[in-house]
Amino acid sequence: MSVPQADTPMMRQFNAIKREHPDKLLFYRMGDFYEMFGDDAIVGAKVLQIALTSRNKNKSLPMCGVPYRAYEQYLNKLTAAGYKVAICEQMEDPAKAQGLVARDVVRVVTPGTTVSPQLIDPSRNHYLLAINVVLRSQCLGIAFADLSTGEFEVAEFNLYETHRFYDFLAQLTPQEILLTQSRSEAESQFLEELVQRMTQLLDKENISDSRSAVSSEKEASFTDGQVFPSTGLFNFIDPYHFDPEATQRNLKAHFETLNLSGFGVDDLPHGISAAGALLRYLEETQKCDLSHFTALRRHAFEKTMLLDEATVANLELFESQSGVRKHTLYHILNHTQTPMGARLFRQWLRQPLLDIEEINQRFDSIEEFRINFMLCEKFRESLNSIQDLPRIMGRIILPVVGVNDLVALRESLEPVQKLPTYLTELQSPLLKKIAEKFDPLTDLLELLNQRLLENPSFKLREGGFIAAGVSAELDELRDISRNSKQFLNEMLLRERERTGISSLKISFNKVFGYYLEVSNVHKTSVPEDYIRKQTLVNAERYITADLKEFEEKILTAEERIGELEYELFQQLKTDLNTNIRRVQQTAQDIAVADALAGLAYVAEHYHYVRPSLHPLQAPRKLFLKDSRHPVIEQIELGEVFVPNDLDLVETKCRIMLITGPNMAGKSTYMRQVALNILMAQCGSFIPASRAELSVVDRIFTRVG
Structure with a gap:
């Protein structure tokens, strides 16, 4: 970081704050603008495509600025480009300040901590990931969180199974990754390899980022090294942030618990350290209450199938091989009506279930929705007006909240009131459980309306x-x-009646403000509480306590209205924040019901059937009658998709060899079998006329 050289109190203040945030662009508030100086200005002007000017005549101090009232669009551009931005606010009213206005950083926005609706995809989570590398224990402890929703999970991987970690990393697609600064040569070498591999998975367009990230980490280890505003996935932080005792204290203080046993994570010490480091990073960047993180959840690998990235790519679950999202399984199956439903369904598709009972509960719900399809459609129509409840509450917790967020919450809670009417008519175990505990948040809607x-x-x-x-x-x-x-007229009438002076007048000038004027003829009738302010040739001018109080109110009314409404807004925000757990639970219930209703819609319109499942321990069987490829059959190709059968049984036929000329459909057949199995274990009905399938714990494909 080259420190801007200008020997003024303001620039000394800027430099002092900038030294605390060397790797970030500093938005320095000056009146109605956020200004950037030095290297920050050069980078900011280039990315934002705004004019680069100078604060002095010899142009030795580059500067640029963005309007305070429209700063978010500029902040979003910088964050989207991968930069971290520290927002430095005026901490006192400049009109009342004595000398230099006090300033301080109130929030740091990074690629992994942005909550801007313009930057985060409503259908997927926006994760920040922390990785705790512990070579002596041959372990990777990880924690990942979505600041916008309050989701917070922890896990661990052995170093001999890093392939599982990389598969899981591809599933998360984090927007920012926290790593510890290396403490030994061995750790440096491991981190360099780790960063290079993660970059290949997550940042295919910029492989050189891995080398620059490690270089930045090495530079950060030297106190006299220059650090410039930088971009990239990786953020290397002080090893102390991963200290087991410090992280335990931080987590227990946040969750207000004596220990973490209630979260079921006691046997994940390295994951807990990563979680503590991640939470501290969020506290230091957001500088506010993070009460929407209400729990720390253990990621349950044993309950779901882990799909490797090659399988996800070859089956075109979320992105086709041509790079578009339209002709993918997610695009075909996702008929959710809410953003939280879409995110949950994406998780279901990425993490198929292994437990038959859980799968059958989803089947039962889909079947009931399908039998009562008119009710299902009315339910889905009500969901259509519900906005992103978890992210609305996330913004209400954070300093970025605006009136529009409260209005969005109110508009979303109105259709929520209709949902119990539909849910109480459903009897399948999963939907019945939701109906029994469903909280429509009626009191919060009444509070917002009031x-x-x-x-x-x-x-x-x-x-x-x-x-x-x-x-x-x-x-x-x-x-x-x-x-x-x-x-004023009412006061004048009262004063005329009280004093008996019919010629009494109320007037105003810039010197005295509002005053009462009494002609000399009536000055003997002036009450004792009148205070003389000016004597004229023919009259006396007075004020009263009531008149001065009114003057103060009328002259400051607009300013005080703004201040008072802001105070009441903050009180309303506090009242809503105390109900964060309730809103999150209601949003989760809505997401589950939405995903199930969407699958029922798909099953009805695409003529899918409920498969019969056999447990992992039972003899293996894959039987499909009139099976179709769920994506290709929905593409307009000018002809009807020809269904195919499959009959594989452990006791008589365990393998099939498929032959045929190019473009005969071999790959399509193989993919459709894998997709049918995956859909079934996600809890979806499948495109076939009949199906009996054994549950599988892995799917491997290398097709094409």
Whole structure:
């Protein structure tokens, strides 16, 4: 980092703050703009395509700026380009400050911690990943979290099974990865190999990033090394952040527990250390309450099938081999109506189940929705108006919340009130369990209706969004602001009646403000509480305590309205935050029901059937009658897809050899068998007229 050289109090303040954040672009608040100086300005101007200017005549101090009121669009561009941005705010009113305005960093936005709706895909999680490398224990402890939703999970991998870690990494596709700075030559070598392999998986367009990331890590180890604003997936942090005792203390303090036993993670010490480091990183960057992280969950590998990246790519689950998402299994099967439903269904498709009982519970729910298809369609229609509840609550917790987020929550809770009507009619075990504990959050909807105007302004600092009746002071200020002349006339009439002076006048000037004017003829009738301010040739001018109080109110009404509404907004935000667990649980219940209803829609419209499943321990069997490829049959190719059969039984036929000319459909047949099995273990009905399938614990494909 080249420190901008300018010997002024402001630049000394900028440099002091910049030294604390050398690898970040610093948005330095100056009035109505966020300014950048030095290297930050050069990088910022290039990425944002804005003018690069200079603060001094010899142009030795480059600078550029973005408007405070529209900074988010510029911040999003920088974050999308991979940069970390520290937002430095004015901590006091410049008009009241004595000397230099106090400033401090209030939030750091990074690729893994952005919650901007413009940058994060509503249908997938936006993960930040922390990796704890412990060579002496031959273990990788990991933790991953989605700041936008509050999901927080932990796991561990042995170093001899790093292939499982890489497969899981490809599944997560984290936007930012935290690693410890190396403490030995062996650790440096391992980290370099780890970073290179992760880069190949996650950043195929920029393989050189792995080398630059390790170089940056080495530079960060030297206190006198220059560090420039940098991009990339990887962020190397102090090893102390992974210290077992410190991380345990941090996690227990956050969750307000005596220990972590209730989360079932006691046997994952290295994963816990990664979780503690990740939480501390979020606390240091967000600098606010993170109460939407309500639990630490153990990732249950033993309950799901791990799909390697080659299988995911060859089966075209989420992206076709041509690089588009349209002709993929996820695109065909995903008929969810809510963002949280879409994210959950993506997880189901990426992590097929191994337990037959769980799979059959999903089958039962789909079958019931399909039998009651009119009810299913009404249910799905109600879901269509529900926005992203977990991410709305995530923004309400964080400093980025706006009035529009509260309005979005209110608009989403209104259709939620209809859902119990539909859920109570369903009797399949999974849906019945949801119906019995479903919380429609009626009290929160009433709270929002009570506190917010029907058509509120979205200008947080200017007011115009709090409803009447919430605050007596606010109602009075609004009344004064709208009806100041009427107030003055009423006061004048009261004073004329009280004093008997019919010629009494209320006037205003810039010197005295509002005053009462009494002609000399009536000055003997002036009450004792009148305070003389000015003597004229023919009259006296007075003020009263009531008149000065009114003057103060009317002159400061608009400013006070904005301040008071902001205070009431913060109180409403606090009231909502205390209900975060309830909202998250309701959102999870909606997501499950949404995913199941979507699969019922698919089964009905695409003529899928319920497969019969055999457990892992039973004799192996794969029987498919009139099986179809779920994706290809939906593509307009000008002809009907020809179904195929499959009959593999452990006792008589365990393997098939498929032959035929090029383009005869060999690969399609192999893929459709794998896809049918995968769909079944996700809990979906499948494209066939009849199916009996043994549960499998892995699927391997190298097709094409």
